[in-house]
Amino acid sequence: MDAGINIFVNGISGVFLGMAVLYLTMKIIALVAKERSESADKDAHGHR
């Protein structure tokens, strides 16, 4: 029973932890992608 409770608690918290980290990853990717496309835009304007 103890092992069952242990897996239950670890499982639910583990899934939420994983998803929370993935959430942060998505936020970081959004920032990086935005910065990259802004600098690409600037470069394009600079070359004109």
Place this chain on the structure above:
Amino acid sequence: MAIVEHMGIFGVTPGTVVMWLISLTLIYLAISKKYEPLLLLPIGFGILMANLPLTHLMEPGEGLIWRFYHYGIEWEVIPPLIFLGLGALTDFGPLLSQPRLIFLGAAAQAGVYVTFFAATSFGFTLEEAATIGIIGGADGPTTIFLAAKLAPQLLGAVAVAAYSYMALVPVIQPPVMRLLTTENERRIRMKKGRKIGAREKLYFPIAATIVIILLVPASAPLISMFMLGNLFRESKVVERLTDVAQNSLMNIVTIFLGISIGATMNAENFLRKEVIFIFFLGLVAFIIGTATGVILAKIMNLFTSNKINPLVGGAGVSAVPMAARVVQRMGAEADKKNHLLMFAMGPNIAGVIGTVIAAGIFLTLLK
């Protein structure tokens, strides 16, 4: 006459006849009702093949289907290949445009763990309980992957339960979602997320592979293939590989997967009272997963002005894209102009990732 002694007809037992009937029922449901036909048709036929006496098709070391099963499933080849195809078919755009919806995919995994706990109290071992619980993730390849590793004796039953319930999503989910939401909540129109660029979609599969596998290494076979398939798609430089992963490869492995799963279901393995419990608990897992997704969406609404239609939470149980379509239909019933499909695809895809993480955690703790 010696030939008479070797005729299969003398090996027929009441159990094999029952299995033929189950096989024919699945074939009927696949063809006439179109319930998950890609899987239920080969599974149904696999059951028939395995329950014809004296064929030795599942004889370890020599049977034809045993070879499919051994090299395809026991060697963990087929489920990851299916994930490669699923990745190539998946658009992460809806999730990337509204990252907060990922938590709805996590909430739906509560069904997996609550059912796991319930199964242990029914007397199943921890490994068997984990295999039964994962049915609630509504993800066939993950269920098969975990069952083959933890409780191969339950493989046929859990696979059929998972695919049957996935086919029955439009029947199982709506009453639960209706019960937990008001008419006004079902009418909520969600604000469009931002537009997602190609660069962001390209970064995601690489970053997600690193992050998830660093956290749950046991999920690597499935998650890495899933993300590789998606990288094929988003890179736009390997269209031939994307096409193969999405179509021919996926179709080929689906044939071997279906036959092998069906062939594990012989009368001895399948006609046991535990199988009834497995089907019952699988249904419970599905219902709880749907409910917890909806409930979390309602809780999130308490803290935000940018409201989430709680129906979207129901799509957190993978079953892509069926669960998202159910959300769309129910939203449209409450308000004809409410289009929830793209919003529901976010938690739907998150549900796939969540189920893989859940399976990885089971493997880490039980293997």
